[in-house]
Amino acid sequence: MFSILKQKILRHIRNNKFLYSALIVALALGCFAGGMTASSSVEVSDGLFIDMTIFFSAYSLVGANRLAVFTVAALNNILVIFFIFLCGFFLITTPLIIIRVGFAGFAIGFATAFFTNTYGAAGAVIASIVVWLPSLLFLPVVFYCGMLAVRSAKKKLYIKHVKDFLFFAALAVICGGVEAFVVPVLLRSATGLVL
Numbered sequence: 001m002f003s004i005l006k007q008k009i010l011r012h013i014r015n016n017k018f019l020y021s022a023l024i025v026a027l028a029l030g031c032f033a034g035g036m037t038a039s040s041s042v043e044v045s046d047g048l049f050i051d052m053t054i055f056f057s058a059y060s061l062v063g064a065n066r067l068a069v070f071t072v073a074a075l076n077n078i079l080v081i082f083f084i085f086l087c088g089f090f091l092i093t094t095p096l097i098i099i100r101v102g103f104a105g106f107a108i109g110f111a112t113a114f115f116t117n118t119y120g121a122a123g124a125v126i127a128s129i130v131v132w133l134p135s136l137l138f139l140p141v142v143f144y145c146g147m148l149a150v151r152s153a154k155k156k157l158y159i160k161h162v163k164d165f166l167f168f169a170a171l172a173v174i175c176g177g178v179e180a181f182v183v184p185v186l187l188r189s190a191t192g193l194v195l
Contacts, residue, residue, distance in 0.1 A: 016147050023143050026098045030105020031112075038113035048114055066180045074176030077138060081145055081172050085165045088149030097146040104142070108135055122190070129186045138175040141168050 013020060083100060087093045111131045115123035145168050 019147050019150055020143060022098055023101050023146055026102040027105040027108075027139070030102040030107075031109035032105075034106035034109025034111075035113035036109075037106075038110045039117060048118075066184060069184065070176055070180030073134075073179040074173045077172035077176050078169050080138075080142060081165060081169045084142065084145045084149050088152035091153040094150045094153050097149055101139075101142065101146070104135075104139070108132070126187070126190050129183060129190055133183060133186075134175060134179045137178055138172065141171050141175065144168065 112127045115127040
């Protein structure tokens with residue numbers, strides 16, 4: 001069963017390798033640009049350091065309002081899926097999907113570089129919890145939705161893929177749940193590394 005699933009996944013990636021390659025390149029370039037920006041902008045890093053010190057001090061004592069975090073994270077994820085779905089209505093708007101992935105990469109690269117440069121190994125641990133864990137769960141959803149959007153635009157299959165997008169919107173909510181109920185638990189354990 002797993003071998004059949006693996007073959008289907010590999011076949012799907014091969015059939016859409018150009019789009020997936022473009023999305024991966026956009027993500028990588030965004031990460032690189034974000035990392036370079038965080039590393040070269042001393043004033044921004046200093047300001048963020050003060051803000052994060054206050055945040056970690058308060059977070060270690062109070063924690064987070066998980067319902068509020070879930071609401072914001074789930075809503076943001078759903079908006080990303082909705083944006084991708086809208087980009088699939090016209091072929092001319094599909095490059096916006098790649099640009100959106102590039103912006104996501106910029107945020108990932110910036111946050112990772114900031115935490116690592118500021119807190120060293122402890123920052124790398126925090127970045128893996130706060131940035132990479134949610135991203136590794138949500139980015140495959142974004143990539144697959146992007147592929148569906150491009151296919152919809154090419155073949156005008158908007159209605160056919162509505163159910164698919166609703167399914168991925170549900171996955172986006174689940175990813176928001178991870179950010180709200182899993183990440184805070186791990187982060188609270190890691191805040192002691194930077195205080």
